[in-house]
Amino acid sequence: MKTYQISKSQLKQLLEPYLTAETQLIAPSLNPLGLISFNKIQNINEIALNTSIPLKPSKSYLFPESSSLVQFDEKNPHLLESDISQKKQMLFGLRPCDLAAIAYMDSFFSSNISDHDYVQRRNNTLILGVACEYPSNACFCTSMGIQPGTSIHADIFLVPSGEDFLVEELSEKGQEYLASISKGWKEASNETLATQKNEITEKTSSKLIEKIDLSKIRGRLSETYNKDFWNKYSEACIVCGACTFDCPTCSCFDMNDSMISSSKGCRYRSWDSCSFADFTLHASSHNPRSSKLHRLRQRILHKFQYTVEKMDQWSCTGCGRCIRVCPVGINTRSILKDAKEALGE
Amino acid sequence: MDRTNTVIAFVCQADKRKKLISSLKSKYPALRVIPVICIGKLNPVIIFRLLMKEARAVILVGCEPSDCHFREGVFFSERRFFLAKEVLKGFGLNDRLLNIIWSNPGKDALVLKQFETFMQYLKETQIEKGA
C-alpha cells in the first residue's frame, strides 16, 4: 500500500470528488449552535480539524437517529427521507477512537443476521481517518489499547506533519479512490510515516489526563455486580439517554410504526437507550432492570464485560464523550478505577 | 384525507351543536367534525399533534364560560386553551389556526357566522404555518 505526501492545497483534490450533487462530504465543522459537529460540508475551508473530537459522533450518518426499515404500500415512500441513502458519502476527519468504533459497529451489525440498513449505508461510505493531536480532558483511548497517532480501520488515514499531510492507503477501496485522484502526488516513505505517527502518539498520549491499566480486570467485571461502588454513581444519575446517544458504539434502537393513512406508512427504527425506564419492560409489566443502578451498571458491563465475553473485544474506544456529556459528571474512568479497586487490582 | 387543508372541529355535545356544525360539511369538504362531551375534556396535546401533522386548523365549539352545562369546567379549559395558543405563538406558529368559538343556545346564527369567517380566513391565507 502506497503513502503520499500532499500539501494543504492538494487536500482539496482529495475531498472535491465528494462535493457533487449525488455525493456528500461529512466532516467536523462549527455548527450554527456554536458546537463542533459532523456536518455536510459545502466548501473545504469550513472543515475544522484542529479541535477535540465533536461531541456527537458520526454514527448518525451510518446508523441514523430514525430510518424507515419497512415501507407499507411501497408505491409511495413515507415522509422520512429515502430510507437507505443511495448517496455515496465520505466521512472525513475521524480520529482513531471513532475509527475503532466504526469497526466495532461494522462487525456488530453484519454478524449473525446482517442489518441491511446499516450495511448498505456503510458500503456507500468512504472513511478518511486523521491522527489525533487535540485530545479532550475526558479522552482515555490509550487505556483501551488505541494509539492516537495511527489506525488500521479507515480506508485512507491522514497523518499531519507540519503544513503537509501524509496520506496512507489502508484498504482496496482507499487504494482505488487514491489511484483515480493522486496524479502528480509526491510519494513518501514508510519510515517518515511511522516516525510521524509515533511522534503524534507520544505527544497526544502525554496530554491525556490518565491511563488506566485494564488488562488485569478484562473479562472479570461481572464479579463487581454486587459491589456497592455503583450506588455512588447511580444515585446521581438522572437516567437520561445523553451518554448512550453520544456514544459511537451504542447501537440499541426501538421499532415503531408511523402511518399517513390506514394502509400507507412505514415501520421505522429510532435510537433507544438502556437507561430509559421502559427499555426492558415486559408485557406482564415485570421490569428486570427497574432501578437506576441496574441500568447504569448494564451500560458499563455491556461495554467492558459482555462484549468481551461475546465478541472478545471491548465495545468502548475511550473517546470520552460519555464523560463530557454527562449532566451530573459521572465519569466512566472513575467507575473503571473503582471496579479495579473493588477487584483488588 | 388530504393533509394540507383538513380542518378538524371538536364540537361539544350540548344543544344539538353537532348537527349544526355538521350541516356545514357539505359546504366545506375538508371539514371533519368530532363530537366531544365537553371541549374542556380535550387535551391540548392532541391539538398540537393535529396542527403539526394531520390538520391545517382546529376549531373548538363549546359553551360560553358563564353558561357551561358543567358550570365550572370551561373556566379551567379557557386557561388551558389560552396557554395552548401561547405555546403556538411561542413556537412561531399562527395561533389563529386554533380557533375557539363560544356558543350558547340562543346564538346558533352567530356561531355559523363566526365559523364562516374563519373558513374564509383559512381560504385567504395560504399555508404559512411552516410545518
Place this chain on the structure above:
Amino acid sequence: MNKIVNPYQPSYAEIIQTKQENSSIKSFLLEIPEGIQKPIMPGQFFQLSLPGYGEAPISVSEINDKTLLFCIANMGSFTNKVHSLGVGDKIGLRGPYGNGFPISASSNSNLVLLAGGIGLVPLRSVVSYFFHHQENFKNLEILYGAKSSNDIIYRDDVKQWRHKPNTIFKLTIDKPEKDWNGNTGFVTQFLNPQSSDPSEVLFHLDKDFSQTKVFVVGPPMMLNSVYQALTNINFPPEHVFVSLENRMKCGIGKCGHCNAGSQYVCLDGPVFSWKTLQSMPNEY
C-alpha cells in the same frame, strides 16, 4: 452489488381458522407463506406484525408442514387489534427466530413440561411434536398450572392428551373454586416425591435423571419455586431448560432490548439451560 436481504421485511400469512381459547387468549391458524425458512422447531418464535400497530414476538404453538398455530393473549395495542381479525385477514410474519427447545438433544429420554398459565402456549409445540415423533422419545409428562378454572386453555386437546399412550397430564389451579374437584395449588406440588399419591409421583417412570429433560415456561416467581423444588431432589441443572419472555423488538439480536448478561435472548435463546441461567445476571 448483491441486494442485501431486509431482515425486517415481513411476509404476509393468511388466517385459516381462529378459536377463542379463554377470555384473553385467542388462537390463530396461519398458512405458512413461501420464503419462510424450514424446519421450524418447537420453542421458536415469530415476529407477528400489522401495519400501523407494530410487532410482537409470539411463540409457535403447533407446527404442521402447511400451517402454524399461534395463541395470542390480549395484552396491548397490537394484540388487541389482532384479536379483532377473522378468517381470511392477513398478518405480517417474519422468522422463525430463536433456538427452540433442544429436541434433538433429548432423543429417547423422558420429557417433563412445566407450564405456568400462558406458558403452555410454547410448550404445546413440544407436545404436538412428541405425538408426531413418539418413537424418538420415552414418556411425556405435562404439568399445567392455570390461575383459575376459566383460564384453562386447549380444553379439547387436553382431553385427548389424557388418553394418549405413555403420557401423563396433570392440571392444577392456584386457588380452590366452587365446583372444582381437581388439584389446587402451584404446579411445583407435583415435583416432590413425597406427594400424597405415590402412584402419581412424577419420576416413578425413571429414577435415572440423565434420561429426563425438564422444559419450564412461566412467570418469574414460578421459575424460582421450580428451581427450589428441583434442587431439593438434586435434579441436574443442565437437563432443565427455560424459555424466557424478555421484551423483544428486532428478533435478530440487534436492538438490545432482550440483552441479559452477554446473551441475546432472541438469538442465543429464548431457551436456556438452567446451568447457563445461573451464570447470567438475574436480569430476565
Place this chain on the structure above:
Amino acid sequence: MINEIRDAIIQYLKSVMKENDVVLALRSSSTPGILTPCILRNKADLDQIEAGFFHLNNLAVYLSEFFQKENRLSTLQGYLYVLCKPCDTKAVTQMISDQQINPNKLKLVVYACEGMADMKKVKNEIGLDKDIKAIDLHLTELSLTLLDGSPLSIPVSKVISSKCLECNKEYHLTMSHVFVGDEKKWKSHPYSIATAENKVLLQDQKKGKDLFDQLKAELSACIRCNACRNVCHACFCSDRCIFDKPKMTVGFLDKEISPIDNILFHMIRFYHVAPNCTACGECERICPQGIPLSHLYEYFHRLMQESLDFSAGSSDSMRQAMLSYRLGEDLV
C-alpha cells in the same frame, strides 16, 4: 484552595446532623469544572461536600425520590438537608406547591452565592483546541491548568452564567431553612445588570414564520435523549410520561426523531411545564446538542408572570396557575 463558604456549610452540617439524617449535596467528580450530586448518610463523608462557583446543578429534581408516591410522606426517619443556591429554592418551593414533596422533614441549607460558572463560556475562552486539566477559583480569578500543562487565568466576570447577572440576590422561603454566610453583606450588592423586565426575548425580535424557522433549525439538532425532561423539577410525571409510549396505548408522539417530531416534543413539554417552570436554566445547561432552550422557557416564564400574574416558586401556597381561574378573564 480555600473556599470559606464551603467550609462554613460543612461546619454547620457537622454541628446539626443527627443519627439518621441525610444530606443531599454535591461532591467533586473526576471531570474538571462539574460536580456530582451525592446523598451523604454519615458525618465522616461531609468533608467531600463542594459548593460555590461550580455548584451548577439544581438538586431539587432529586427530592421526589425521598417521598412516597402515594402520600408524599418522607421515606426517611431523620431530616433531609438539601444544599441550595438561593435561586434553587424557587424550584423547591414550586415542588411543594406541586405537591411533589412536603416540607416537614426537609431543611434547606441556603448559602451566600456569588454566581455560578457557565462552562460553555469557559470553553470559548480557552479555545476549541485546548481543554482543562484542573480548574479552581481564586477570589475573582479562575485559575486553570490546560492539558499541555500551561496555566491560564480568566476573570470570573467573563465566565459567570448570564442567569446570575440578573440575580436580584433575594429568595423567599417559608419552610425551615438556614442561611450560611453573611446575608446582609450578600444582599448588599445585587448583580442585576440586566433586570428581568426589560429583557428582550427571541419572540420579541422575531415573529411568525422566521421565528418558526429559527426554532425549527435549532430543535432539529435535538436527539431526543430526554435529558431536559429528566433534569427538570417541573417535569414530574416520572413513571407515566406521555413520551414513554408503552404506558399509553395511543402515543401522541411517535418516537421518530425528525424536525417536526422534535418541535412537537418540546411544544408538549413546555405546555406541561410552563405553569411551574422557575427558569432555573438546567435544561439549557445540560443539553448535549447545545440547543438554546432559554429561547423558550424565558418566554413562558414571562408569559405566566404578565398574563396570569403567577411567578413559579415565589410562594408555596397551593394556588396553581392552571388549576385556578378568575371570572370574566375572557383570555381566549
